[in-house]
Amino acid sequence: MLSGEGPWQLPGPWRLMLLGDGSPTRHLRLLTGHEVQVNLIAMQPEPNPDATAPQEVRELKPPLLRRQVWLICDSHTLAWAESWWNFDEAEKHLHNRNQPIWDSLTKGRSELFREVDGLGLVAADWLESAFGQTGPFWSRHYRFFRQERELTVIREVFSPELEKWLGPTPRQELQLCS
Numbered sequence: 001m002l003s004g005e006g007p008w009q010l011p012g013p014w015r016l017m018l019l020g021d022g023s024p025t026r027h028l029r030l031l032t033g034h035e036v037q038v039n040l041i042a043m044q045p046e047p048n049p050d051a052t053a054p055q056e057v058r059e060l061k062p063p064l065l066r067r068q069v070w071l072i073c074d075s076h077t078l079a080w081a082e083s084w085w086n087f088d089e090a091e092k093h094l095h096n097r098n099q100p101i102w103d104s105l106t107k108g109r110s111e112l113f114r115e116v117d118g119l120g121l122v123a124a125d126w127l128e129s130a131f132g133q134t135g136p137f138w139s140r141h142y143r144f145f146r147q148e149r150e151l152t153v154i155r156e157v158f159s160p161e162l163e164k165w166l167g168p169t170p171r172q173e174l175q176l177c178s
Contacts, residue, residue: 013166017158018140021114024079024156025071031165032073041068043094046084054141056117056153057084065090070130076161077130083154093151113145121171122157131159136171 010018017027025036046066049057057064065087071079085094121136128134141155163169 009170011167011169014138014169017162017166018119018138019116021116024081028071028073028078031162032076032078034073034076037072039070039072041070043067043090045087049084053084054118054153054155056141056143056150059150060084060153061086063087067094076159077132078159078162079156080127080130081154081156083152085152089151114142115145116140116142117153118142127157131161133160138169138171 016022017024020027025038028036044066046064047062049064049066063086065085066082067085067090068082069080070077071081118141120139122139123135123137127137131137137157137160139155139157141153143153144151160169160171
């Protein structure tokens with residue numbers, strides 16, 4: 001994904017949303033015209049990430065913490081996100097747990113690097129219930145780095161409601177470039 005070679009079957013706005021290195025919460029605010037509300041679901045120790053966690057999570061130094069949130073604009077639930085952190089890094093950076101991660105990490109104008117590691121489609125009943133639409137749903141996972149060191153691994157799943165602003169997108173398996 002780092003090369004920018006992506007699934008060319010995706011329309012340009014969706015490629016930017018899924019493969020771009022900008023802040024998804026900022027994109028959601030710009031698209032909808034509403035502030036993004038972060039609804040914290042859970043933030044707890046994650047001693048043994050399960051097999052569904054991105055493989056990059058295993059590169060973080062334990063002990064780990066896992067944070068899960070819904071991203072809501074006005075009354076629209078537009079994304080679900082989870083992130084994994086080294087416990088000490090989480091304590092250092094996540095002072096306001098209902099604040100978008102991008103805002104927490106860029107306080108003081110610290111430089112960050114984002115690397116998109118994976119793109120996929122996710123099907124889950126609980127996501128269908130929350131989004132009020134049938135899946136599968138576009139998902140991506142990426143890492144934030146500061147001074148060549150991993151800070152966190154983040155996975156986001158996006159609601160098809162974003163098609164109102166980004167245009168329609170195919171939601172079937174695509175040939176993904178590696």
